Amino acid sequence: MPKKGNKRWQQSRQPMSQEPHDIADDGEKKNRSKKDIQLLRGFKDILPADQGPVQYLQTKATELAKFYGFGKIDTPLLEMTSLFRRSVGDVTDIVEKEMYTFTDAGGDSVSLRPEITASVVRAYNEHGMLNLPQPVKVFYWGSCFRYDRPQTGRYRQFNQFGLETIGEMNPAVDAEIILLSYLFLKEIGLKVEMQVNSIGCPNCRPEYKKNLIAYYRRKKRNLCGDCQRRLLKNPLRLLDCKEEGCQELKSEAPQIVDWLCEECKNHFMRVLEYLDALSIPYNLNSFLVRGLDYYTKTVFEILPVAPDDQPERRQSALGGGGRYDGLSAVISGKEAPGCGVSIGIERLVIEMRKQSVEPPAKKGPQVFLAQIGEQAKQRGFQLLEEFRKEKMAVGQMFAKDSLKSQLELADKMGVKYVLILGQKEVLEGTILMRDMEGGVQENVDLDRVVTEIKKKLKDGKIRSV
């Protein structure tokens, strides 16, 4: 128990049960417990003051997705490890070294999801959504987990907003996904550009891969160390390298577009036609490849537009996606084409700050209810309910007794009016209405105060317009 400490905590502390390991009676134990309660590395608390941007984004995302006919889906944070091994890919970095994997009490190997698409496709199959009118369009908003070294815009728990359209091959689907990704960011006020590519399908990609490997094998000596490994492990990623030497080699490397089969080429052309028709700014980037194995045909990334003063600065993607026509078969054995996108919320928030984009300021209550004395407190609670029924925001702090501190709080909240309810007023059935700007006060009937305040605020609005 606290020896001197703050009086104001003690009341509430008394009834708490004593946790045996938590009684810090000497320095050593105190230190240990301080460390034990530390935030886990790469994780983050989002405090009340920081909720604004996230909530704003969520509202925007939900509105957009719903308008276009996407229904919300929530899937568990935890899945069988094999789901991700099979879908994301066994030899990807994500699965190889970034998953939070453990054995549960029943002996199953389970993992915190490193991404959400696989779960959505799993749910699609598991709940027979292939019997619904196709395609099935869903969106999600939730946390993913990757055990990676934290840095700017990278956390071990991060949030993704995503859209998935499953059960349809039509290139209009790809276009819609790209369009919505673009619209979402544009409406938030971010300047972004889309990078688009097609990486073919199991019919044409192997042939291209063969050629790519052949090309690079001849130049192996000039490749950086990473790329020499990539050549063996994941040759497509050779195209992603930022080393100067590799960049040079890349410029003469075979390009996937030249190797696409008729079907893939056709599909890609039609997607691009849509993008042109919709005036979506995009760059064809024949070197764009993605880190997840399940992509086929269309792939894209959303990049922030580099600031004018440093156009060379590398930007990490705000989001990305593409088509995954083989994913369902890999997960369930049943064919179902699909296309989707996922967008990193934390990166969006960072980018908004970088581009000085402010979410519209949420206005707090315009009225504060102050009370003095027990009776007034009780009556105050009732009055507050009357305001709530009218859906009017009213600030209060019934935990405070002194009028002074309540007024201070009201001032900090920036309210226009403070309602002061004391013993005298309760007995008279009135309440004091104080205009915080001029300091003028008037007595109002307790029964009429809600309508009175409503009128005042409305008048003020008209005046200010």
Added chain:
RNA sequence: GCGACCAUGGUGUAACGGUAGCACAGGAGUUUGUGGCACUCCUGGCGAGGGUUCAACUCCCUCUGGCCGCCCCA
């Protein structure tokens, strides 16, 4: 996984080889029913472990954490 830098109250900072000031925030009061200003008082700190030293918050090492870059990705 690799590399750079950093680590003082809730936040932002200052100083010093002899155990810490300041500002803001928070609480109480000057005004026991009245805010914004002012004043007074209070709460609260050297991330952990080891070493050098008579003495370390200060120097050295390790760990932990933060931040940034690479890798990868959202």
